[in-house]
Amino acid sequence: MTLRLIEMVIPRGYRGDVVEVLQKSKVVEILDMELASDFMLFKILLTTEDSESTLDRLEKRFSHLNGFRIFIIPVQASIPRIVEISKDEKGLTPEEESVAAERISREELYSNVLSVSKPTKIYFIMVILSALVASIGVLNNNVAVIIGAMVIAPLLGPNMGLSLATVLKDKDLAIISLKSIIVGVGISIIISVIIGILVTFDPSIPAIALRTDVALAGIVLAFASGIAGSIAFTTDVSSALIGVMVAVALLPPLSVFGLLLGSGFYYLATGAFLLFLVNLVCINLSGLITFYVQRIKPLKTWEAFKAYRVTYLAMGIWTFVLIILLVLIQIRKII
Secondary structure, three states, X not given: OOEEEEEEEEEOOOHHHHHHHHOOOOOOEEEEXXXXXXXXXXXXXXXXXXXXXXXXXXXXXXXXXXXXXXXXXXXXXXXXXXXXXXXXXXXXXXXXXXXXXXXXXXXXXXXXXXXXXXXXXXXXXXXXXXXXHHHHHXXXXXXXXXXXXXXXXXXXXXXXXXXXXXXXXXXXXXXXXXXXXXXXXXXHHHHHHHHHHHOOOOOOOHHHHOOOOOOHHHHHHHHHHHHHHHHHHHOOOOOXXXXXXXXXXXXXXXXXXXXXXXXXXXXXXXXXXXXXXXXXXXXXXXXXXXXXHOOOOOOOHXXXXXXXXXXXXXXXXXXXXXXXXXXXXXXXXXX
């Protein structure tokens, strides 16, 4: 059982209202204290699964007040230990229980995804390093080096950011994620092309040959990577290994594409690029579906309806693009 501590600051005089709202939630413990400047601080301890429904109730009831603010703090441990709360004791409605689904709250998820979706200097450096390491590993047919590139590749965040932005209909997050994806892909290709121009290599080596064609196993891997990445973020588990899975599907074929393009093997390069595009679409489509199934949506009902429409449209577009890519792959094999 994981816990969250919600700290809420509101003006004085609303203690009774807060208690009334929290009666609809099964909280582990609640403390309140008076602050300076006519404000009150409430400390609310509850399970992670119950946090989103409680946060939604508090935001709907008190967000209009001046000075209102909520902080969400993960609780690593508690002394004395908290006894496990059964499902019956939580007091959630069937709908709220299905929404919780043992995931973190929408706001916490958004904050986590946003932090790894931004095109920062560190992101640029990690992209450059991962592209260099991947290219060297591919050229030397060295699996260990390729895995090393997968570990440092920062490709998970922006793709999950794009999926989350879709289900929340968040334009700002979508723009940030797209910038990171475009920059990451562009830098990886440029570095690989330069290496391909400077180095002479045999395109038939296994590390390259395996990434110039699309196989069913690769598509399944891409879907699994997207689902695993989404679950990693929504359940707040370590995403390091999930990042490796996403890098498996994205970084190696992208590096192979650049190497082949720089060396003049254009036909083989198109195969690697098609493989990268298929994997990119599969990862984003599966991530989008996973967020949708977990009922991650905006707080306000009218915004949620609009977000559902955008989500359905995005699913249709991603599916259509995937079908087009698969058709192009089959045509390429015939030619």
